[in-house]
Amino acid sequence: xxxSVDLSILIPVYNWDIGPLLDRVHGQxxxxxxxxxxxxxxxxxxxxxxxxxxxxxxxLPLVRYEESKVNRGRAATRNxxxxxxxxxxxxxxxxxxxxxxxDFLRMYLDQCRQGAEIICGGISYAQNNQxxxxxxxxxxxxxRTEALPADIRxxxxxxxLFTSNIMVRRDIVELVRFDPRFTGYGFEDIEWGIRxxxxxxxxxxxxxxxxxxVMTKKEVVAKMRDSIVNxxxxxALHPVETGRGGAARMASFLKFFPRVLLSAVDRLxxxxxxxxxxxxxxxxxxxxxxxxxxAREIKKNPQRGSA
Numbered sequence: 001x002x003x004s005v006d007l008s009i010l011i012p013v014y015n016w017d018i019g020p021l022l023d024r025v026h027g028q029x030x031x032x033x034x035x036x037x038x039x040x041x042x043x044x045x046x047x048x049x050x051x052x053x054x055x056x057x058x059x060l061p062l063v064r065y066e067e068s069k070v071n072r073g074r075a076a077t078r079n080x081x082x083x084x085x086x087x088x089x090x091x092x093x094x095x096x097x098x099x100x101x102x103d104f105l106r107m108y109l110d111q112c113r114q115g116a117e118i119i120c121g122g123i124s125y126a127q128n129n130q131x132x133x134x135x136x137x138x139x140x141x142x143x144r145t146e147a148l149p150a151d152i153r154x155x156x157x158x159x160x161l162f163t164s165n166i167m168v169r170r171d172i173v174e175l176v177r178f179d180p181r182f183t184g185y186g187f188e189d190i191e192w193g194i195r196x197x198x199x200x201x202x203x204x205x206x207x208x209x210x211x212x213x214v215m216t217k218k219e220v221v222a223k224m225r226d227s228i229v230n231x232x233x234x235x236a237l238h239p240v241e242t243g244r245g246g247a248a249r250m251a252s253f254l255k256f257f258p259r260v261l262l263s264a265v266d267r268l269x270x271x272x273x274x275x276x277x278x279x280x281x282x283x284x285x286x287x288x289x290x291x292x293x294x295a296r297e298i299k300k301n302p303q304r305g306s307a
Contacts, residue, residue, distance in 0.1 A: 007109065008087030008170075009040045012077040015049040016095040016213070018042065019056050024098060026060045028105045036109065038062055043081050046071035075178035075188040078163065082173060088112070090173050094164035096213035100126050107207045108167045117172060117200045120157075121165040121207035123147045134216040140279040141220070141286065142211065150204040157202035158241070161193030165209045172200055179237075186227030187234045194238050217274065217282075224290055231290075232297040247291040254295035262296045 009025055011018060022040070029038040042057055044067040057065035064084070068077070078092065089112050091105075101107070104121075111119045123146050125139060146162065153160035176196050182188035196202060215223065235242045235251075242248045254262065269289040273282060 005037045005039050005087040006112070007036075007038050007089050007091055007105070007167075008085035009038065009091045009093060010078065010081040010085060011040065011042045011093050011095055012074060012081060013042060013044045013047065013053060013095040014071070014074075015047045017051040018053050018095045019051075020098055020212075021093065021095060022056060022060060022063060025093070025105065026062055028099070028102065029062055032105060032109070037087075038105070039064065039085070039087060041081050041084055042066070043077055043084075044068060045073070045077045073180075073183040073188075074163075074185070075180055075182045078178050079180065082177070085170070088170050089116075089167055090170055091167045092163045092165070093209065094211075096211060097123075097164050097209035098127055098212055100124055100208050100210055104207060104209075107205070111167065111203075111205070116167070116203065117169050118161075118196055118202045119167045119207075120153065120161055120202065120204045121167070121209065122150060122153065122204065123162065123164060124208040124210050126208070127210035128212055128214065130214045135214045137217050137279055137282050137286075138215045138220050141283055144283065147208075147211070150206045153204035157204060158190070158193035158197040160204060161189060161196070161202055163189040163192070164211065165207075168196075172196070176200075181233060182230050184226060184230060185223060187230040191234050191237060194241050220286070221270070221273070221289075224286070225293060228290075228293045228297050231294055232301065235294070235298070247287050247294055250288065250291035251294040251298060254291055255298045257295070259296060259299060262292050262299075266292050266296070 011021065025040060029040070032038065040063045042053070042063060042065045044053065046068045054065055054067070057063040082090065091108060108119065125143065125147060148160065176192070178188050178192050182191060193202065235248050243252060266289060269285055269292065273285045273289065276282060
């Protein structure tokens with residue numbers, strides 16, 4: 001029996017004030033044509049910082065808000081939200097995103113009517129006014145690797161599938177779930193995108209959300225280090241797709257070097273990264289350090305892919 005809900009908007013939250021995002025999507029939901037049914041589901045993944053998210057959500061009739069007592073990770077949280085969703089289509093939004101256009105939801109609903117399977121709206125920094133120098137590298141890296149126009153993203157659709165802003169037909173997402181082995185930070189969406197692309201059409205459009213969360217150089221490196229275990233699992237599961245370039249390709253050679261040498265190179269790259277300030281060079285240093293850390297993780301768990 002078809003669902004009476006047209007679109008479920010799913011928002012996982014961890015240590016973030018979702019007030020601006022809820023105001024934006026709830027307001028747009030109320031302005032949609034009569035008969036369009038929207039639900040907004042929010043699940044806090046055991047945040048350690050407290051905001052008034054629950055109080056705000058309680059004032060908005062389309063929002064259902066829940067909190068987890070423990071931090072389960074992004075893949076598990078999204079799977080939990082999916083179990084609660086009733087919509088024919090699912091729109092994933094990260095908590096630190098903010099739609100750029102007043103017709104953001106209408107554009108997605110138009111895609112629904114045109115028979116879409118998987119639609120990626122994209123990332124921008126149009127509304128992010130952070131201009132402090134400590135954020136320069138993060139913004140440079142993100143604009144080079146993520147915040148790209150749809151025509152570029154469509155050249156390699158799975159590579160730019162980010163769950164920060166993506167709409168998926170419900171029956172598809174029920175068949176292809178997030179892999180719960182991806183705990184902690186990073187790469188669960190890329191791995192999901194590879195499996196989705198095997199059977200379904202991934203289409204990128206220009207319907208972006210501004211990414212409001214930015215990081216300092218130290219925070220960027222800390223997040224990258226946190227993601228290496230997930231990255232090694234991604235490479236083990238999908239060696240063909242991930243091994244064509246970037247840090248994974250470099251790591252395939254570096255893994256033959258002794259661990260003591262890799263650790264020394266890691267320290268050297270880190271020292272150079274923090275000392276220098278030219279972003280194009282910092283980008284290559286960052287990628288090289290990522291490759292070194294990945295090679296070290298692969299040496300530590302060579303059979304990760306068979307787990």
